[in-house]
Amino acid sequence: MNNKYVLALLSAFLLWLAWPPIPYTGLVLLIAFVPLLLGIEQIIRNDSSLKGRKVFGLAFLTGFIWNTASIYWVYNAMSAQLPAYAALPISLIPFGLAPLLMATAFWLYYQLRKKRSLPISLVGLASLWISYEYLHQTWDLAFPWMTLGNGFATSHQLVQWYELTGIYGGSLWIWLVNILLFVLFLHRHQHYVLKRHKLVLSLLIGIIAIPVIGSIVRYSTFEEHVNPSEIVVVQPNIDPYSKFGPIPPEDQLQTLLQLSKSVSKPNTEFFIWPETAISSRSWIDEENFREYPAYEEILTFLDSYKNGNVLSGIESIRFYNDQRTTTARPYGSQFVDHFNAAVLVDNSSKLQFYHKSKLVPGVEQMPFGSALSFMKPLFAQFGGTTGGYGRQDEPSVFYSQSGIGAAPVICYESIWGDYVSDYVRQGAQFITIVTNDGWWKNTSGKDQHLQYAKLRAIENRRWVARSANTGISAFINQRGDIVQQTEWWVPAALAQEINLNEQLTLYTRYGDLIAFASLITAFLSILLLIKPTKKVV
Structure with a gap:
């Protein structure tokens, strides 16, 4: 096998090692791209033709193996629905689309190498990669699951500085270390002249x-400010x-209700139920x-808890007299929107609803719905809804009668760091995640999803109460x-008695500054x- 393909496979293996839920394996990310960079260097220096295509192909191969594994x-999640x-x-969209974008970043790096110096080209590569990660979380085919900074979720003791930078700080850290290692390797083994290699080595160590x-x-x-609240998940x-069949x-x-009662105390303030x-x-x-009847039963249950609230996932609809939203569909003389939602029920007659915003492409929403509206009948045949689920554009906080703010994060939304921070900026004192990870069966997906919640806790210094069906x-604390x-x-x-927090971290205040840079x-x-x-x- 050609050396460059061996190097590509080695990079894919090292990248994959960071994603199983094994403590501290994320540290391999600090060296994971060095083999791939060396493989691309072989193409640039030794291959005589089609260099751009070969660089693209090698990077795509690495990304595809890493992502799919x-x-x-x-x-499983798709076949369930x-x-x-x-x-x-x-x-194949998440399996193949991200590798295409990754390969494009490396192809542009090769184009830079033809015109600019190695240091400038490597700076370009790092910035192009982080830009791809950020843009990949902002469009209708968003899937930021594999953002590099997420790979440190099992090494959370080492990335407490995410309260300053968020996960893109992790992505930048990975690229800085890999680039410096790559340059030092070239200096030592491939006759690349690095005039101040000792300075670069010192910089790497630092x-x-x-x-x-x-x-x-x-x-x-780190010490949490004592501000207790009793929570049940x-x-x-x-x-x-x-769930939607034989069980009424x-x-x-x-x-x-029975599970809630089994661990509750008279002072329990929130009962968190899943998606x-x-x-x-x-x-x-x-x-x-x-x-x-469900609402009446919940109210009866809450009679025993003076400040009690039920925060739960709910399948809901809204009717309109006109097509108020692009996702509303005709229903007799009216229009109807379907929501994957959350609701807060308390002892008053007030109800608060939140409609999931970050929808799963293909299952919960039709990508580029306005432009591809002609494909609605096809998506209906796929078993989904013809217009997709309704959504709200901005997060909203649930407030209890006693004034406690809770972030009702639904499933897939918990992998968006800046979106979760929006809840906190609006006053959320703790984060709830309501999810149904059973679609994935007993795979590493459920474990990865749990680990990512640790990063949200660090970024915002908020407790996370996670209810999964x-x-x-x-329960995850502020560390x-x-x-x-x-x-x-x-x-x-x-x-669990958790501590509520009202202080804002630097990341919560300013968001993804590294991505913007x-x-x-x-x-x-x-x-x-x-x-x-x-x-x-």
Whole structure:
């Protein structure tokens, strides 16, 4: 096998090692791109023709193997809700689309190498990569699961500085270390003249050591401000393949109520139930929810808790007299929107609803719905809704009668760092994640999803109360430690006294500044490609 392909496979393997839920394996990311960079260097220096295509192909191969091996479980999630003939092609979107974008970044790096110096080209590569990661979370085919900074989720003790930078700080750290290692390797083994190699080595040691040591100190000395609240998370363990079939909604509700009572205290303030926990044989009309038996039963249950609130996932609908939204569909003389939603029920007659915003492409929304509206009948045949689920554009916070602000994050939304921070900027004092990870079955997907919640806790210094239908439910403190968690696929409930927090971190205040800086640098790199100055590689 050609050496460059061996190097590409080695990079793919090292990248994959960071994603299984094994503590500290994320550190391999600090060396993972060096083999691929060396393989591309072989193409640039030794191959005589089609260099650009070969660079693109090698980078795509690495990305495709890494992505598919890490998120193989996506097919399970798709096949659970779509016919097999639709699940496979839609699964290929996250399997193949991200590698295409990754390969494009490396191809542009090669183009820079033809015209600019190695250092400038490497700066361009890092900025192009982080720009790709950021842009890949902002469009209708968004899937930021594999953003490099997420790879440190199992090494959260070493990335306490995410409260300053968010996950793009992790992506930048990875690229800085890999680039410096690559340059030092070229200097030592491939006759690349690095005039100040000792300075570069010192810089490398500092870039590795300072964040790690600083993080360990921050982790060891961090103290939460005492502001207690008693919370319960419930895991009913209702098989998602049966949830909408043989198990009556009434029985599902009784399971939730009984589990809630089993660990509650008189001063419990929030009961967190998972995604779509409240359901009926048909979708629940938000305007008339108070008329449903489930609502009355929840109110009766809350009579025992003076400041009690139920925060739950719910399948809901809204009716309009006109087509108020692009996702509303005709329903007799009216229009109707379907929502994957959350609701807050308290002892008053007030109801608060939140509609999931970050929808799963192909399953919960039709990508580029306005431009591809002619394809609505096709998506209907896939088993989804013809217009997709309705959504709201901005997050909203649920407030209890006592004034506590809770962030109702639904499933997939928890992998968007800046979006979760929007809840906190609006006043959320703790984060709830309601999810149904059973679609993925017993795969690493559920574990990865749990680990990512630790990063949200660190970025915002907020407790996370996670309720997953089939597991894994958990409480995560402000340092990112999992304080309690359930087992997979068992009915369970957990009670925990958490500390509410009102202070804002630097990341919460200012968001993804590193991503924005990378966008500017990437733009400047592309301008350098246009300028006709030529430098021989």
